[in-house]
Amino acid sequence: MQFRDAAEVVTYVTGETRSIFYRELYGLRPENSALRIESKEQWEALPFLTKTDLLAKSLAERSFIPLSEIDHLRVSSGTSGKGVLFSPRTHVRNMDYRLKYHTFENAFMAFTTPMMPHWHELFQKEHGHLPRVIAYDPANPVASVRLAQSAGVDGMSVFIFHITAIGEEMKRLGFAQHIRLLEVTGEMCTRAQFEYMRDTFPHATIVQSYNSSEVEDAHIGIPCRPITGEEPLAVYHPKETHYLEIVNPETGALVEPKAGAEGDLAITAYAGEPSAFPLIRFRIGDTVRVVEEQCPHGSWSFTVLGRTEMDFLKIPGGVLRADEIERVLRTMPSEVSDRFEIYCSEKATSKGPLLSPLLRVELKKSTDLSALATRISQALRVSARMTYADGVAEGRYAAIICEAFQPSLGAKTKRIIHS
Helix, strand or coil, X not given: CCHHHHHHHHHHHCCCCCXXXXXXXXXXXXXXXXXXXXXXXXXXXXXXXXXXHHHCCCHHHHCCCCHHHCCEEEECCCCCCCCCCEEEECCCCCXXXXXXXXXXXXXXXXXXXXCHHHHHHHHHHHCCCCCCEEEECCCCXXXXXXXXXXXXXXXXXXXXXXXXXXXXXXXXXXXXHHCCEEEEECCCCCHHHHHHHHHHCCCCEEEECECCCCCCCCCCEEECCXXXXXXXXXXXXXXXXXXXXXXXXXCCCECCCCCCCXXXXXXXXXXXXXXXXXXXXXXXXXXXXXXXXXXXXXCCEEXXXXXXXXXXXXXXXEEEEHHHHHHHHCCCCCCEEEEEEEEEEEECCXXXXXXXXXXXXXXXXXXCHHHHHHHHHHHCECCCCCEHHHHHHCCCECCCEEEECCCCCCCCCCCEEEC
16 A cells, blocks of 8 residues: 555544544544545554554444444454453455465365354355364364365465464374464464474475454565565565555654664555454554565565564663563573563662563473573663663662473463553
8 A cells, every 4th residue: 555545544544434433533523524645644543543542432432334334343452451451353355365375175174263264265166265263272273284185185274372282193193294284373473483483394485474363454565475484484565455654653753664663563564445443653663674675576674573562671771672571582492492571570680670570481301590690681682782780780670580380281371461
């Protein structure tokens, strides 16, 4: 989507006969006509849309079509702590890029969000194939995988945190080598998770999808390439029906999409009629980094670093970042994986409260956790000029404590937790 296309969406959503949601958001009175955006300055003056804005309105107030015509509802996970949000949707469109990675001729397995098996059936049917989809039931992984084997499944679209349960059962049945496409979603793929998938499904093309329950015209980004182990693991470019912007999370100013630039992602998305709720400048709450100013697909590409409010913590003299912790753990591949949780609390001292992190890591072998914590502190950068260990030496922070943990097989991993 180009700027002029995005501007036309504003005119559409503020029409007098449309839902009043955006008219109220933009302060239009009943006698005002639809808003027309003629310049970038006018566009940038529009307020950003947030989840708080959406939660403040009922489903009926947010829908641009009659409720009886809504195809399905998506519910957010609530992990941001802002409350659970129900989002209206019509059918998923503009997904033909997936045909580069798989034929979809044979039976397919999909995760159990109620609409997903039906969407995959429709996708197969639209491309001339018999619609055959197995729903993966995390409460019954053995039965699900056995059914998938019987049906001849050769591709899957599942949550990352279900991969281990699926993979172990498929290996036990001698079926994992038959998988040709593995599309994962739900959270960012770590290197440890990628290596498990690569080793377990040796013939599969591995693709990461980037979604949000609030975005009707999913996916948010189109994978530039499969995950191959090249860093960054997952890289995306904007979907043709999306207009993406990068926002400084502190000032709200736009950030130019230059290589290496970082910021909060804002999404304008409209797939055309019917549309339950076009998004205008929605700040999704994810921090992204620009990989290329112009990727082979003709647009800037990006990778997702994490949740803006959950994967980054301001600390004296710098920032504690989940992606930086992940980088440090990847330098110790024989001892730990790059999956972790860090609990950040304050420790009372004679000099006042100090940040006191408990870093829970997935061990690959028996390790001196105290020595491991020291090495991590020495390598972990909190600013361009300072490591965490430097901050401890200066009395800014308490020392990191390391503890072993086993990631859950059935839920997202929260990486930075304020305790």
